[in-house]
Amino acid sequence: MDAVIELISTGDEVLTGLITDTNAGWLSQRLLEQGWQVRRRFTVGDDKADLVELFEQRSHQADLVIVNGGLGPTSDDISAEAMAAAAGVPLTLNEHWLAVMEQKYANRNRAMPSSNIKQAMLPQGAELVDNPLGTACGFAVRLNRAIFVFTPGVPSELKTMTEQEIFPRLEQWFGRRGNSEVRRFFLFGLSESGLSDRLDGLGWPAGITLGYRASLPTIEVKLIAEQASTEALAQAEQQLLVEVGSHLLARDRLDLSESLGGLLDKQGLTVFEEASGGRLTDTISTITAEFEGHYLSGLPDSAEDLGLWLQRSTRPLALAVGAEGPDGVPLALLTEQACQVQTLKLHFRDPLSRRRLLATAALDMLRRHLQGLEVMIDYDILPCSERLTLTGAS
Numbered sequence: 001m002d003a004v005i006e007l008i009s010t011g012d013e014v015l016t017g018l019i020t021d022t023n024a025g026w027l028s029q030r031l032l033e034q035g036w037q038v039r040r041r042f043t044v045g046d047d048k049a050d051l052v053e054l055f056e057q058r059s060h061q062a063d064l065v066i067v068n069g070g071l072g073p074t075s076d077d078i079s080a081e082a083m084a085a086a087a088g089v090p091l092t093l094n095e096h097w098l099a100v101m102e103q104k105y106a107n108r109n110r111a112m113p114s115s116n117i118k119q120a121m122l123p124q125g126a127e128l129v130d131n132p133l134g135t136a137c138g139f140a141v142r143l144n145r146a147i148f149v150f151t152p153g154v155p156s157e158l159k160t161m162t163e164q165e166i167f168p169r170l171e172q173w174f175g176r177r178g179n180s181e182v183r184r185f186f187l188f189g190l191s192e193s194g195l196s197d198r199l200d201g202l203g204w205p206a207g208i209t210l211g212y213r214a215s216l217p218t219i220e221v222k223l224i225a226e227q228a229s230t231e232a233l234a235q236a237e238q239q240l241l242v243e244v245g246s247h248l249l250a251r252d253r254l255d256l257s258e259s260l261g262g263l264l265d266k267q268g269l270t271v272f273e274e275a276s277g278g279r280l281t282d283t284i285s286t287i288t289a290e291f292e293g294h295y296l297s298g299l300p301d302s303a304e305d306l307g308l309w310l311q312r313s314t315r316p317l318a319l320a321v322g323a324e325g326p327d328g329v330p331l332a333l334l335t336e337q338a339c340q341v342q343t344l345k346l347h348f349r350d351p352l353s354r355r356r357l358l359a360t361a362a363l364d365m366l367r368r369h370l371q372g373l374e375v376m377i378d379y380d381i382l383p384c385s386e387r388l389t390l391t392g393a394s
Helices: 022-033 048-058 079-087 095-107 114-120 155-174 192-200 230-247 257-264 279-285 303-311 351-370
Strands: 005-010 038-044 064-068 091-093 121-123 127-129 138-143 146-151 180-188 208-215 218-226 248-251 269-273 291-295 317-321 329-334 339-344 384-390
Touching: 005 022, 005 048, 022 038, 022 064, 022 155, 022 180, 038 048, 048 064, 048 079, 064 155, 079 091, 079 121, 079 138, 079 146, 095 114, 114 121, 121 138, 127 146, 127 155, 138 155, 146 155, 180 230, 180 351, 192 208, 192 218, 192 230, 208 230, 218 230, 230 248, 257 351, 269 279, 269 351, 279 291, 279 351, 303 317, 303 329, 303 339, 303 384, 317 351, 329 351, 339 351
Parallel strands: 005 038, 005 064, 064 146, 269 291, 269 317
Antiparallel strands: 091 121, 127 138, 138 146, 180 218, 180 248, 208 218, 317 329, 329 339, 339 384
């Protein structure tokens, strides 16, 4: 049976929503990617009695509890104190960590404030978990059934400690990796509800569940295999790819440089854009440095006019996002064979979302051309009002 893993986020600002708890989301995702699935998550404020009660309660229900926050030098940082109270042990000075902190300050030619000594006060018997970036060390304590691991709230410190310190310990503590595996697929042009209707009604292999995350301009679909065979996961992946077809932008992580970077090199790509507000140029610059970008005003706002204008540029490969007109925004791709143009309607009011969608739609046309796919297709989220293909010189 898999270890029961729980997360506890601490702090009044997290509890009241003044700070968005991105740490818990990141940690849940990284654990899942490593084969460990989080069962429950809790949030509690800077109240010692509440923390002690929660620690004691979860110590009987979980195998691993990762606690985030409350390890700083100020009076409201009370995670170590609460854990010591729950375990019925005193706080003791960790001489090693005190020396590490003093050296970190000395390296910056500063004297360590006396308040930082608090960060070396750990529950008696705790195992120190190194923090190479900051002064808040982590620590691990066993209480009843559970191992509690305490981590700092600074995201960069949490992430480094998780990768370097916590993941290696999981196998030591539980003897093996978890039985979960996750495969991630990033799609463009489909609506979340439409995709859910299409996929949820299908029969999936035993042990396979689906997860969705909409983040404009893409949708992430996760295949989550829990105690499923390798064959079942491969079957589920093939089934998913058949359903989503050429809407697939990337796998595992949304980084098009791996799939398109080599294809774009030495192509002589030129980009012209208006309605996308420079977003297309910015996006392509993360994929390749071998292109020429132009952010212009006064570009045509109709499909035919933009296509004819782009043909006159006489570039071997060019991509354009025109101005917004009464029928939408025209997007054009010029290749040696033809100029393909489509006008897309946007129903999103947020300017940043509109620019992202237009840039991704234009990039999708380019991706399809480079991968030998049909360049212009129907998008659920961007209705098309006009499509045309221009051939020959203007």
